[in-house]
Amino acid sequence: AQSVTQPDIHITVSEGASLELRCNYSYGATPYLFWYVQSPGQGLQLLLKYFSGDTLVQGIKGFEAEFKRSQSSFNLRKPSVHWSDAAEYFCAVGGGFKTIFGAGTRLFVKA
Amino acid sequence: EAGVAQSPRYKIIEKRQSVAFWCNPISGHATLYWYQQILGQGPKLLIQFQNNGVVDDSQLPKDRFSAERLKGVDSTLKIQPAKLEDSAVYLCASSPATGAMNTEAFFGQGTRLTVV
Numbered sequence: 001a002q003s004v005t006q007p008d009i010h011i012t013v014s015e016g017a018s019l020e021l022r023c024n025y026s027y028g029a030t031p032y033l034f035w036y037v038q039s040p041g042q043g044l045q046l047l048l049k050y051f052s053g054d055t056l057v058q059g060i061k062g063f064e065a066e067f068k069r070s071q072s073s074f075n076l077r078k079p080s081v082h083w084s085d086a087a088e089y090f091c092a093v094g095g096g097f098k099t100i101f102g103a104g105t106r107l108f109v110k111a
Numbered sequence: 112e113a114g115v116a117q118s119p120r121y122k123i124i125e126k127r128q129s130v131a132f133w134c135n136p137i138s139g140h141a142t143l144y145w146y147q148q149i150l151g152q153g154p155k156l157l158i159q160f161q162n163n164g165v166v167d168d169s170q171l172p173k174d175r176f177s178a179e180r181l182k183g184v185d186s187t188l189k190i191q192p193a194k195l196e197d198s199a200v201y202l203c204a205s206s207p208a209t210g211a212m213n214t215e216a217f218f219g220q221g222t223r224l225t226v227v
Contacts, residue, residue, distance in 0.1 A: 004153075034215055043115070043202055043218030044154070090153050098167060099216070101146075101153035 002027050004093050004102035012108040013081050021076040021105050023091030032094040033074040035065055038104075039087045047089075050074065061085070083109045113137065115219035117203050123225045129191035132222045136184070136205030142166075143180055144216060145188050146202040154202055160186065161209065190224075198226045 003026045013019050025031060032051050036044040048059025055067040065076045074091060086109045091102040116135040124130050136143050142161050146154035157176065159167040162183040171178070175194070180186040190197055200223050204216035 032214075036218075041220070043204075043220045044216075045218070046215045049215050092153075098159075099156070101155070103151070103153045 002093060002098065002100050004091050004100050006089075006091055006102035006105050008105045009103070010106040010108060012110060014110050015083050016080050019076075019078045019081045019085070019107070021089050021091075021107070023074045023076065023102060024072050025074065025091070025093040026072065027093050032099075033065075033067060034092040034094065034099070035059065035063070035074075035076050036090045036092060036101075037061075037087050038090065044090060047076070081107075081109055083111065085109055115203055115205055115217055117201075117219035117222055119222055120220065121223050121225075123227060124193055126195055126226050127192040129189065130193055130224065131187050131189045132201050132203075132224075134186045134188070134203030134219060136186070136203070137207075137217055140205035140207050140217070141183070141209045142206040142216075143186050144202075144204040144206070145178055145186070146204065148200045148202055148221070150199070157188070157201075193224075193226045195226050198224055200224070 005024045034049045035047040038044045047063050048057045050057045050067045057065050063078050088104045088106045090104045092099050118133050144159050145157045148154045157171045158178045160180040163180045178188045200221040202221045204218045206214050206216045208214040
């Protein structure tokens with residue numbers, strides 16, 4: 001069955017520090033993978049996606065993610081976090097017509 | 112390019128009442144989704160349309176929820192009668208995908224429903 005696990009419910013990082021948000025998935029074939037960000041009271045905005053090809057994917061706002069098939073992971077990274085990055089981040093896996101979202105990781109940024 | 116429009120933004124109703132949400136997707140997008148997002152959880156797909164046909168409604172509680180997509184464009188989601196556990200944000204999204212390929216979805220701001 002298709003599933004997505006985001007092990008960290010929330011993470012706190014200092015402004016300027018690096019960030020890694022974890023995502024593990026279960027899917028029987030090659031998945032389509034997404035990271036979305038949701039600010040309070042807003043819908044979800046796509047940060048980046050992986051369909052095929054280079055396993056290191058660049059996204060908007062300085063984010064990147066790496067697809068590791070052997071670990072069934074698609075972790076999101078950013079080298080230097082800004083206060084405006086505080087939000088909820090969702091990993092999603094899609095295949096065919098169905099997309100499944102993880103429960104999300106809330107990012108807090110401290111000054 | 113205009114985004115996905117949803118209305119209303121907020122709605123408070125009493126249990127057993129009915130409520131309807133409206134969504135206008137991005138022009139030309141064939142696929143439209145309705146998701147339910149309960150506080151602290153990720154979005155859960157309720158129903159997916161491709162043009163005006165239903166692709167997936169396996170998680171739609173059909174005894175109380177209904178949805179339609181008129182002429183393959185706008186969509187409405189209705190709950191009748193509402194229960195306390197229906198309190199959530201209802202997100203509409205659209206995608207240009209027309210086949211089996213799964214592309215990214217573009218989300219509206221959502222409707223926050225509170226059932227009291």
